[in-house]
Amino acid sequence: MTSEAPSSSSTAVLELRGLHVSYGAIEALKGVDLVVNEGEVVTLLGANGAGKTTTLQAISGLLKPRAGEIRFHGERVDGIPPHEVVALGIGHAPEGRRVFPLMSVLENLRMGAYRFRRVPREELDRVFGLFPVLAQRRNQEAGTLSGGEQQMLAIGRALMGRPNLLLLDEPSMGLAPLIVSQIFDIIQEINQQGTTVLLVEQNAAQALKLAARGYVLETGTIVMSAPARELLSNPRVRAAYLGEGAE
Amino acid sequence: MCLTQHFWQFLVPGITLGSLYALIAIGYTLVYGVLQLINFAHSEVFMTGGFAGLFITQALVTAGLTPHGADSVLYTVTGLVGGAVFGAVVAFLLERVAYRPLRRRNAPRLVYLITAIGASLFLSNLAGKLFGRDRTNIPELYANDVVFTLFGAQVRVQQLVIIGTALAMMLLLDTVVNRSKLGAGIRAVAQDAQTASLMGVNINRVISQTFVIGGLLGGAAGFLFGSYLNVHYQMGFLPGIKAFAAAVLGGIGNIRGAMLGGLLLGIVESVSQSCMSSQWIDVVAFVVLILVLMFRPTGILGQRLGRAA
Ligand SMILES: Nc1ncnc2c1ncn2[C@@H]1O[C@H](COP(=O)(O)OP(=O)(O)O)[C@@H](O)[C@H]1O
Numbered sequence: 001m002t003s004e005a006p007s008s009s010s011t012a013v014l015e016l017r018g019l020h021v022s023y024g025a026i027e028a029l030k031g032v033d034l035v036v037n038e039g040e041v042v043t044l045l046g047a048n049g050a051g052k053t054t055t056l057q058a059i060s061g062l063l064k065p066r067a068g069e070i071r072f073h074g075e076r077v078d079g080i081p082p083h084e085v086v087a088l089g090i091g092h093a094p095e096g097r098r099v100f101p102l103m104s105v106l107e108n109l110r111m112g113a114y115r116f117r118r119v120p121r122e123e124l125d126r127v128f129g130l131f132p133v134l135a136q137r138r139n140q141e142a143g144t145l146s147g148g149e150q151q152m153l154a155i156g157r158a159l160m161g162r163p164n165l166l167l168l169d170e171p172s173m174g175l176a177p178l179i180v181s182q183i184f185d186i187i188q189e190i191n192q193q194g195t196t197v198l199l200v201e202q203n204a205a206q207a208l209k210l211a212a213r214g215y216v217l218e219t220g221t222i223v224m225s226a227p228a229r230e231l232l233s234n235p236r237v238r239a240a241y242l243g244e245g246a247e
Numbered sequence: 248m249c250l251t252q253h254f255w256q257f258l259v260p261g262i263t264l265g266s267l268y269a270l271i272a273i274g275y276t277l278v279y280g281v282l283q284l285i286n287f288a289h290s291e292v293f294m295t296g297g298f299a300g301l302f303i304t305q306a307l308v309t310a311g312l313t314p315h316g317a318d319s320v321l322y323t324v325t326g327l328v329g330g331a332v333f334g335a336v337v338a339f340l341l342e343r344v345a346y347r348p349l350r351r352r353n354a355p356r357l358v359y360l361i362t363a364i365g366a367s368l369f370l371s372n373l374a375g376k377l378f379g380r381d382r383t384n385i386p387e388l389y390a391n392d393v394v395f396t397l398f399g400a401q402v403r404v405q406q407l408v409i410i411g412t413a414l415a416m417m418l419l420l421d422t423v424v425n426r427s428k429l430g431a432g433i434r435a436v437a438q439d440a441q442t443a444s445l446m447g448v449n450i451n452r453v454i455s456q457t458f459v460i461g462g463l464l465g466g467a468a469g470f471l472f473g474s475y476l477n478v479h480y481q482m483g484f485l486p487g488i489k490a491f492a493a494a495v496l497g498g499i500g501n502i503r504g505a506m507l508g509g510l511l512l513g514i515v516e517s518v519s520q521s522c523m524s525s526q527w528i529d530v531v532a533f534v535v536l537i538l539v540l541m542f543r544p545t546g547i548l549g550q551r552l553g554r555a556a
């Protein structure tokens with residue numbers, strides 16, 4: 001399992017320091033600090049509109065921070081365009097899955113390996129091993145897959161870039177509970193194979209079962225940061241994020 | 248019935264014209280696919296190809312080339328390549344100078360449209376100023392003999408050159424878009440630009456590439472069109488608008504749609520000459536455009552660049 005040791009910068013894969021991101025006049029992130037260590041699953045929890053997606057998009061270079069820094073393996077990556085960030089080893093399965101609907105499953109996976117000269121065979125085998133249904137549907141147009149299959153494709157596609165750090169934005173969104181636990185099992189497997197994971201979720205119950213540590217984001221500010229076990233038993237978290245329909 | 252009487256006589260010129268419309272229409276559709284922008288200055292990219300071909304072939308005449316034998320092949324190929332390259336250069340610069348600054352500033356749609364129209368007027372008037380406002384004929388490239396007769400209609404060398412070149416370029420493009428990594432990048436950006444960038448696609452580079460590809464085809468079409476009729480600073484206007492209509496007819500954003508729409512429009516336009524006086528011909532394309540927008544606004548094949556058809 002993953003370690004619950006407090007962050008130490010020597011093993012930090014990702015560090016956010018005082019991250020501010022704005023959409024015009026709207027300040028979406030107001031000084032976010034967050035650390036993900038090598039080999040961990042860390043979850044970032046928060047209600048709709050808290051700023052979770054904004055955080056991931058800033059890490060990937062889709063959004064430019066107004067202030068603060070983002071370090072990946074100790075190097076500043078804020079301000080680097082997204083197509084260069086992915087080449088550093090950050091994979092991103094975006095909110096809403098965002099598969100290329102008119103491409104086949106296989107073409108989507110090839111897009112995930114776009115940064116490589118040729119599609120790495122072992123990565124493709126790994127993805128098909130994790131998600132056998134994708135192998136079965138390899139020639140099917142991605143837009144015709146079920147929601148769960150599209151989510152698997154989005155994660156598989158991100159893995160094709162051979163990331164050290166995998167960013168997952170609400171992989172449980174809109175999926176039936178059975179599919180959700182299936183996907184969370186696979187996220188755990190991906191982590192055990194050596195990929196560090198930053199998991200954004202509203203489904204706190206599932207996410208905290210999987211993660212070593214968690215952060216709680218409220219309107220652009222981190223309000224809590226603790227080992228997953230503590231968050232699970234924290235009354236405030238229970239009331240806000242585990243109260244209803246979370247199971 | 249007027250349509251059936253001279254059908255074959257008008258069919259071959261229709262396919263000839265239609266394959267040129269198709270080449271131009273691809274430029275509109277590609278750029279629309281990745282930027283959702285109607286690049287109205289594409290007609291001037293076409294015009295540039297005409298002038299480039301004109302000057303190159305004139306230089307070859309001065310150098311002593313004659314429209315016979317091996318010379319005529321060299322003539323045609325040089326003119327084509329020259330037209331294509333100049334079209335590509337102008338299209339590339341157009342994107343860099345006119346559109347990219349707007350993207351950086353997140354300009355509203357209307358600003359793009361006005362910029363496109365402004366760039367179109369600027370380029371055509373610049374050409375008028377630099378090269379004069381007369382119609383000029385591209386030197387004869389080859390003896391335009393009748394090659395064969397199809398149901399009583401004569402088919403000439405020039406028609407075969409135009410149709411053959413256009414088909415070859417379209418086949419090549421279709422292969423590139425559907426089979427190459429370059430094509431995968433273009434299709435990914437057309438389907439979801441933000442996600443494409445998360446995969447490592449440089450969006451700006453892909454946008455440049457689509458302008459260059461559109462410019463290559465449009466410039467080559469300009470040379471072919473110029474050798475069919477003549478070269479003129481406003482030669483892009485009508486073919487440009489008609490090719491735009493053809494792109495809408497096939498489904499804007501859809502490459503195979505642009506090919507089909509171009510061919511259909513050329514044929515319909517040409518064949519209707521047997522029913523009406525030639526002054527009315529230019530109206531046909533617009534009637535088709537209006538009918539499509541009324542009854543099938545997504546075009547024949549639908550608006551999807553992701554998969555070519
Ligand atoms: N493109 C945008 N333009 C303006 N405001 C935005 C945009 N995207 C998100 N926001 C705002 O930023 C805040 C954070 O949004 P987001 O990061 O999507 O939250 P979450 O992913 O936690 O639901 C919200 O208030 C949202 O309305």
Ligand SMILES: [Mg+2]
Nearest residue numbers: 052053054095
């Ligand atoms: Mg979100």
